[in-house]
Amino acid sequence: MEELTMQQIVAFCKSRGFVFPGSEIYGGFANTWDFGPLGVELKNNIKKAWWKTFVQEDSSTYGVDAAILMNPRVWEASGHVQSFGDPKMDCKVCKQRFRADTLVENFSKNTVSAEAMTNEELEKYIEDNKIKCPNCGNKDWTSIRKFNPMFTTSRQMIGDEKDIVYLRPETCQGEYINFQNIQRTMRAKVPFAIAQIGKSFRNEITPGNFLFRTVEFEQMELQKFCKVEDSMKAYDDYKQKALSFVKDVIGLDVDKLRFHDHDKLAHYAKAACDIQFNFPIGWQELNGIHHRGEWDLSRHQEFSGKTMLYTDPFTNEKFLPNVVEYSIGADRLFLATLCNAYKVEKLENDETRVVLKLKPYLAPYKVAVLPLQKNLSEKALVVYNNLKKYFSCDYDEAGSIGKRYRRHDEIGTPFCLTIDFDTLEDNCVTIRDRDTMKQERVNISDLKNYIYNSLENNK
RNA sequence: GCAGGUAUAGUUUAGUGGUAAAACAUUUGCUUCCCAAGCAAAAGUUGCGGGUCCGAUUCCCGCUACCUGCUCCA
Numbered sequence: 126m127e128e129l130t131m132q133q134i135v136a137f138c139k140s141r142g143f144v145f146p147g148s149e150i151y152g153g154f155a156n157t158w159d160f161g162p163l164g165v166e167l168k169n170n171i172k173k174a175w176w177k178t179f180v181q182e183d184s185s186t187y188g189v190d191a192a193i194l195m196n197p198r199v200w201e202a203s204g205h206v207q208s209f210g211d212p213k214m215d216c217k218v219c220k221q222r223f224r225a226d227t228l229v230e231n232f233s234k235n236t237v238s239a240e241a242m243t244n245e246e247l248e249k250y251i252e253d254n255k256i257k258c259p260n261c262g263n264k265d266w267t268s269i270r271k272f273n274p275m276f277t278t279s280r281q282m283i284g285d286e287k288d289i290v291y292l293r294p295e296t297c298q299g300e301y302i303n304f305q306n307i308q309r310t311m312r313a314k315v316p317f318a319i320a321q322i323g324k325s326f327r328n329e330i331t332p333g334n335f336l337f338r339t340v341e342f343e344q345m346e347l348q349k350f351c352k353v354e355d356s357m358k359a360y361d362d363y364k365q366k367a368l369s370f371v372k373d374v375i376g377l378d379v380d381k382l383r384f385h386d387h388d389k390l391a392h393y394a395k396a397a398c399d400i401q402f403n404f405p406i407g408w409q410e411l412n413g414i415h416h417r418g419e420w421d422l423s424r425h426q427e428f429s430g431k432t433m434l435y436t437d438p439f440t441n442e443k444f445l446p447n448v449v450e451y452s453i454g455a456d457r458l459f460l461a462t463l464c465n466a467y468k469v470e471k472l473e474n475d476e477t478r479v480v481l482k483l484k485p486y487l488a489p490y491k492v493a494v495l496p497l498q499k500n501l502s503e504k505a506l507v508v509y510n511n512l513k514k515y516f517s518c519d520y521d522e523a524g525s526i527g528k529r530y531r532r533h534d535e536i537g538t539p540f541c542l543t544i545d546f547d548t549l550e551d552n553c554v555t556i557r558d559r560d561t562m563k564q565e566r567v568n569i570s571d572l573k574n575y576i577y578n579s580l581e582n583n584k
Numbered sequence: 585g586c587a588g589g590u591a592u593a594g595u596u597u598a599g600u601g602g603u604a605a606a607a608c609a610u611u612u613g614c615u616u617c618c619c620a621a622g623c624a625a626a627a628g629u630u631g632c633g634g635g636u637c638c639g640a641u642u643c644c645c646g647c648u649a650c651c652u653g654c655u656c657c658a
Contacts, residue, residue, distance in 0.1 A: 131651085132650090132651075135650085136595060136596080137595090139594080139595080140594060140595050140609080146649075146650085149631095149649095151632090151648090152631060152632055152647085152648045152649065153631085153648065153649045153650085154648090154649085155648085155649070155650095204658085205658095213585085213655090213656085223655085224656085295658085329656085329657085333650095335650095338657090387658095389658095390658090391658040392658090393658090394658075397658085410657090413658090415658075417658090472620090476620085478620075495618090497617060497618070498616090498617060523610095523611090524620085525616075525617070525618090525619080525620070525621070526617065526618050526619065527617090527618070527619035527620055527621085528619080528620045528621095529619085529620095530618080530619045530620085531619070531620055532620090534619090541618095541619095543618060545617090545618075555618070557618080557619090562619090564618080
């Protein structure tokens with residue numbers, strides 16, 4: 126089979142109503158995408174599956190939905206205001222871009238602490254030591270430019286005074302700042318986790334690769350708070366849970382998944398690992414599991430002046446819990462799910478067709494109601510109007526029955542049911558399973574339970 | 585952000601300095617009826633802005649978007 130390309134996925138998404146280019150009628154807007162009628166269903170189902178797995182079925186995980194706009198002090202505590210955005214210099218000759226601190230560290234063989242230097246000091250050091258461009262060997266540098274990937278907006282307070290407000294570049298701060306609220310109101314005992322699904326915003330320079338990297342994206346993540354001695358076990362547990370989720374619940378192929386340990390860790394991190402998926406653009410990060418130690422809570426304790434200490438109810442010992450973060454991009458997972466489910470089938474007459482092999486509970490439509498002929502539409506609409514109360518359904522009477530089957534195979538609908546002339550006599554419909562292609566006669570009064578059970582059994 | 589490339593209908597693609605086309609998809613009617621049948625009809629296209637020209641979808645410039653590579657990637 127030919128390799129799937131990102132263009133094929135983009136074209137499929139656009140023509141079938143999954144994803145459209147953002148602001149398309151105005152010539153587009155870089156790295157934004159709008160989810161269409163089918164896309165929003167699939168994405169919601171992915172989010173529901175994640176929430177069910179990690180919150181609903183885990184009695185020690187609590188949900189939260191924090192505000193996107195937060196007190197700017199949050200981003201001072203997190204370090205984003207100061208250090209988000211690395212000092213970059215371009216070689217004027219070969220146009221390559223480098224991090225100034227990396228240039229200094231490499232030149233000095235780590236005898237100089239570039240991290241502690243100001244931009245002016247970095248520039249001076251590079252000039253004084255005549256550091257060459259590693260690519261072309263010239264010494265003609267631009268000045269340092271910092272790029273802040275946080276979007277800003279402003280809030281008008283009094284008169285013309287305006288305060289800068291940031292759109293959150295990550296959701297997890299919402300968990301940290303609510304740590305005490307949630308621990309107290311839920312009477313939660315360590316170890317416990319706080320989970321959240323929500324949008325984040327990053328002013329990325331990088332080209333997007335469709336949904337892979339966008340300026341506005343949705344994260345599904347949780348923060349596990351635990352004793353330091355339990356933290357590595359929690360880290361390892363979440364590696365396995367994260368893998369099991371994308372493999373068993375979402376249905377990604379095992380041979381397209383792998384762990385990827387980080388070589389370079391953030392200065393506060395004790396361990397970090399990604400799960401990568403083999404996208405059409407190659408192996409790329411799908412989710413991350415990071416051991417963050419007590420850094421986040423300690424910073425908020427320091428900046429807010431409020432205690433973040435947890436009191437062990439058995440020993441009365443007070444301590445800052447360690448944090449293990451598990452984070453996965455909803456849009457990235459959406460993309461991986463589509464790439465994984467998109468199958469080109471070869472037919473007997475040498476033609477090909479697309480089948481979306483989605484897990485039934487992820488499919489945009491669960492059921493398609495198809496009258497065999499248009500003069501059966503009255504009965505078919507009765508069935509449709511009843512089923513749509515329980516499932517996402519589509520009703521289609523246009524074209525031949527075979528064509529309608531194919532339309533729904535292409536968008537991943539697991540069940541097609543057909544109303545024929547016998548239905549008027551025996552009150553039964555033919556229900557056809559997309560994966561097995563098996564057909565069954567089912568009484569209309571049993572349909573709801575039949576479909577419900579089929580969706581459950583598949584999990 | 586850098587280099588190169590691309591932009592024609594919903595999709596995939598032809599084509600042209602002088603009224604823009606095919607296939608598939610879509611809509612309507614007839615016909616058929618359990619896996620893309622057939623017939624008839626309809627609707628729909630040169631990314632945006634500027635320049636050259638009598639005339640630009642075609643040539644030039646700018647913008648925007650996408651693709652490939654680089655860079656970046658708490």
